[in-house]
Amino acid sequence: MVKTAKVSANRDAGGLxxxxxxxxxxxxxxxxxxxxxxxxxxxxxxxxxxxxxxxAAETSEATVIRFCRSVGxxxxxxxxxxxxxxxxRRVEPPDARVVGGDIPPGADLAQIIATIAFNDARAxxxxxxxxxxxxxxxxxxxxxxxxxxxxxxxxxxxxxxSDFQQKLHRIGRTAFYWPDVHTAxxxxxxxxxxxxxxxxxxxxxxxxxxxxxxQARLRGATTVALTNFPRSPITEVADxxxxxxxxxxxxxxxxxxxxxxxxxxxxxxFVGVAARNRARARKAIEIxxxxxxxxxxPGGRRRG
Amino acid sequence: MVKTAKVSANRDAGGLxxxxxxxxxxxxxxxxxxxxxxxxxxxxxxxxxxxxxxxAAETSEATVIRFCRSVGxxxxxxxxxxxxxxxxRRVEPPDARVVGGDIPPGADLAQIIATIAFNDARAxxxxxxxxxxxxxxxxxxxxxxxxxxxxxxxxxxxxxxSDFQQKLHRIGRTAFYWPDVHTAxxxxxxxxxxxxxxxxxxxxxxxxxxxxxxQARLRGATTVALTNFPRSPITEVADxxxxxxxxxxxxxxxxxxxxxxxxxxxxxxFVGVAARNRARARKAIEIxxxxxxxxxxPGGRRRG
DNA sequence: CCACGGATGAAACTTACTTTCAGCACGCCC
DNA sequence: GGGCGTGCTGAAAGTAAGTTTCATCCGTGG
Numbered sequence: 225m226v227k228t229a230k231v232s233a234n235r236d237a238g239g240l241x242x243x244x245x246x247x248x249x250x251x252x253x254x255x256x257x258x259x260x261x262x263x264x265x266x267x268x269x270x271x272x273x274x275x276x277x278x279x280a281a282e283t284s285e286a287t288v289i290r291f292c293r294s295v296g297x298x299x300x301x302x303x304x305x306x307x308x309x310x311x312x313r314r315v316e317p318p319d320a321r322v323v324g325g326d327i328p329p330g331a332d333l334a335q336i337i338a339t340i341a342f343n344d345a346r347a348x349x350x351x352x353x354x355x356x357x358x359x360x361x362x363x364x365x366x367x368x369x370x371x372x373x374x375x376x377x378x379x380x381x382x383x384x385x386s387d388f389q390q391k392l393h394r395i396g397r398t399a400f401y402w403p404d405v406h407t408a409x410x411x412x413x414x415x416x417x418x419x420x421x422x423x424x425x426x427x428x429x430x431x432x433x434x435x436x437x438x439q440a441r442l443r444g445a446t447t448v449a450l451t452n453f454p455r456s457p458i459t460e461v462a463d464x465x466x467x468x469x470x471x472x473x474x475x476x477x478x479x480x481x482x483x484x485x486x487x488x489x490x491x492x493x494f495v496g497v498a499a500r501n502r503a504r505a506r507k508a509i510e511i512x513x514x515x516x517x518x519x520x521x522p523g524g525r526r527r528g
Numbered sequence: 529m530v531k532t533a534k535v536s537a538n539r540d541a542g543g544l545x546x547x548x549x550x551x552x553x554x555x556x557x558x559x560x561x562x563x564x565x566x567x568x569x570x571x572x573x574x575x576x577x578x579x580x581x582x583x584a585a586e587t588s589e590a591t592v593i594r595f596c597r598s599v600g601x602x603x604x605x606x607x608x609x610x611x612x613x614x615x616x617r618r619v620e621p622p623d624a625r626v627v628g629g630d631i632p633p634g635a636d637l638a639q640i641i642a643t644i645a646f647n648d649a650r651a652x653x654x655x656x657x658x659x660x661x662x663x664x665x666x667x668x669x670x671x672x673x674x675x676x677x678x679x680x681x682x683x684x685x686x687x688x689x690s691d692f693q694q695k696l697h698r699i700g701r702t703a704f705y706w707p708d709v710h711t712a713x714x715x716x717x718x719x720x721x722x723x724x725x726x727x728x729x730x731x732x733x734x735x736x737x738x739x740x741x742x743q744a745r746l747r748g749a750t751t752v753a754l755t756n757f758p759r760s761p762i763t764e765v766a767d768x769x770x771x772x773x774x775x776x777x778x779x780x781x782x783x784x785x786x787x788x789x790x791x792x793x794x795x796x797x798f799v800g801v802a803a804r805n806r807a808r809a810r811k812a813i814e815i816x817x818x819x820x821x822x823x824x825x826p827g828g829r830r831r832g
Numbered sequence: 833c834c835a836c837g838g839a840t841g842a843a844a845c846t847t848a849c850t851t852t853c854a855g856c857a858c859g860c861c862c
Numbered sequence: 863g864g865g866c867g868t869g870c871t872g873a874a875a876g877t878a879a880g881t882t883t884c885a886t887c888c889g890t891g892g
Contacts, residue, residue: 252870252871254872271609273605273847273849274849284873285849285850285872286850286851287870289850289851290871299850300848300850301848304605304608305574305575305612306612308609308612308613311613312614333664333665333668333796334661336800337664340792340795341796342656344791344792345649345652345653348649348652349645349646349649352641352646357638357641378823379820380694386687387687387787427824429824430824430825431823431824480798483791484648484792487648487788487791488788491784492644492645495640495644496637496640519735520731520733520734520735556838558839577878577880578880579879579880582841588841588842589841589879590841590881590882591839592880593880593881593882603880603881604881605848
C-alpha cells in the first residue's frame with residue numbers, strides 16, 4: 225500500500241461517514257474530537273462554520289482543516305457539502321435504534337434483536353457501498369491466476385478465513401487455511417510469485433496475521449488485507465486492501481457486525497472468482513453437493 | 529413582484545429547486561441566469577464558489593447574493609449546502625437489484641457486490657422480523673441455566689456453530705463444539721437434564737446434526753434447532769425452533785445469505801445471555817481481551 | 833429633457849478558510 | 863536519565879470567499 229497518501233474517499237458520494245469511522249483510530253486526538261462531532265451529527269456539522277466546529281471540538285481551525293485532508297477531502301467547504309449530501313440521503317434510523325450504540329441495560333429481547341439486526345444490516349450495506357470494485361477485481365484476478373491461495377485469520381476472523389478457504393476449495397481452487405501460526409508460517413515459506421495470501425483482521429493489528437502476511441509478501445506472493453481500518457499495520461504489508469465498514473458496539477468482544485461485513489466481502493470475492501469460470505464452478509458445486517447427498521434426510525416436509 | 533420580501537424556502541428540506549423554478553419569472557434578468565444554472569445542475573452549482581457561479585452566469589457576485597436572498601436563503605454558503613442536500617436526495621435508488629435472484633452471467637463486480645449485499649442485508653432484516661422473541665427468551669433462559677451447552681453444525685453451519693461456542697465460552701459459559709460426529713455423539717451421551725444442545729442446519733436435513741440433536745434429547749437435554757425451514761426434520765427433535773429467513777440465490781453452494789442470518793440469530797442469543805449477567809460478561813470479555821493484548825501491534829497510526 | 837427607481841457591477845469590506853511556524857510533549861536512543 | 867527527533871497542536875499571518883456599499887446605467891413617466 226502506498227503509505228500515507230490520504231485514503232481516497234470519493235469512490236462515489238456514499239459512505240463518507242462510514243469512511244471517517246474507519247479512519248477514526250488512525251487520527252490524532254484532536255482530529256478525533258472533530259471526527260466524533262461530524263459522525264454524531266453530519267447535518268449539524270454541515271451547517272457550522274469552520275470556526276464554529278473548531279470551537280465545538282475544542283481545537284483550532286487548523287486542526288479541522290487537517291481533519292478534512294486526513295479523510296481525503298480537499299478543504300472544509302468540500303467537506304461541508306459532502307456532509308450535507310450524506311445527511312440528506314441518510315434515512316432516519318427507525319425509532320430508538322441506537323446506531324452503532326450499545327444495547328441499553330434494561331433492553332428486552334425484542335429490542336436486542338432489533339438493534340443487532342439493524343446494525344448488522346447496516347454494516348453489510350455500508351461495507352458494500354465503500355467497497356472498491358476495482359480492487360476487488362484485482363484480487364479476483366489474482367486468485368484466479370494463483371497456483372495456491374492461503375487465508376489467515378485469528379479469533380473471530382479465523383472463522384471467516386476458514387469459510388473462505390472452504391468456499392474456494394469447493395469451486396476447485398487450491399486454498400488453505402492454517403489455524404496455527406507455526407504451521408501457517410511454514411506453509412507461507414513455500415509460497416512464491418503468483419500465489420495469493422489473504423490476511424483477515426478486524427482491527428488490522430493482530431500480530432500473527434500481520435507477520436504471516438508479511439512473510440508471504442517477502443516470498444513474492446500477492447498479499448491481500450481485509451480489515452475495518454484502512455491505515456492499520458496490516459495494510460502496510462498488503463498489495464491490495466479491502467475494508468469493511470462496521471461501527472462496532474460496545475460489546476467489542478464479538479466484533480459481531482464486523483464478522484458479517486467480512487463475510488459479505490468474502491462472498492463477493494467468491495462469486496467474482498466463480499463467475500470467471502461459471503461452467504467449471506457450477507460443475508464443482510454440483511459434484512460437491514452430490515457428495516453430501518447421502519448425509520441428507522428425506523425432505524423437509526410434514527413429518528420427515 | 530412584491531419587492532424584496534423574500535419568500536421563505538425553509539418550510540422543510542425538500543423542494544428548493546421547485547421553489548426556485550416557481551420564483552423564476554419574478555426574478556430580475558441577471559438573477560434568472562443564476563437561477564437557471566442552479567436548476568439545471570444543483571449538484572454542480574453546490575460545488576462552485578460564488579465567484580465561479582457568478583462568472584458562469586455572466587454576472588457579479590453581488591447578484592448571486594441577491595439571488596440567494598430572493599429565494600429565501602440567508603447567504604451563499606447556505607444555498608450551497610441546501611443544494612448539495614437536494615441533489616443527493618434526488619439520486620435514483622440503486623436500480624434493479626433482483627431480490628433473491630441469481631447473479632446475471634455478464635455481471636461486473638460492482639453489480640455482484642450490490643446484489644450480494646442487498647440479499648445479505650435483506651436476509652438479516654427479515655430474519656430479525658420473523659424471529660420470535662418469546663422463543664429466544666426461552667432459549668436464553670435455558671442456556672443461562674445450563675450446566676453445559678453443546679453446539680452442532682456441519683459444513684457452513686459448522687462455522688456458525690463454532691463461532692457461537694467460542695462466544696459463549698468467552699463470557700464464561702461452558703460450551704462445546706465438536707466438528708466430528710463420533711466425538712459429538714460421545715459427548716452428547718453425557719448430557720443430562722438441564723443441559724442444552726443446539727443444532728444448526730440451513731436445510732434442516734443434515735443427518736449428522738439431526739442425529740446428534742436427537743441423541744441429546746433422549747438424554748434429557750433441552751434441544752434447540754436453528755434452520756431456515758420450520759418444517760424440516762431437525763425441528764422434529766427440537767424443543768425450541770429458531771428460524772432464519774434467507775431466500776437463497778442459485779449459488780446454493782455457499783448458502784451465503786443464510787450464514788449471515790444464522791450469525792445474526794446467534795448474536796441475539798449471545799447478547800441475550802450476556803445481558804442476563806452484564807457484570808460477569810463484561811468482566812469476562814475484558815479479561816479475554818486483555819489476554820490477547822500482547823498479540824496486538826501498536827495502533828494504526830500514520831505509517832505504523 | 834429631467835427626475836426617478838430599479839438593476840447592476842466595481843470596489844471596499846468582512847468573514848471564512850488556509851498556511852506557516854514555533855512551542856511542546858512524547859517516545860526513542862544512546 | 864538526558865539529549866534528540868518526531869509528530870501534534872494552536873497562534874498568527876496570509877489568502878480567498880462572501881457580503882455590503884455605492885456610483886452608474888438605463889428605461890420610464892412626467
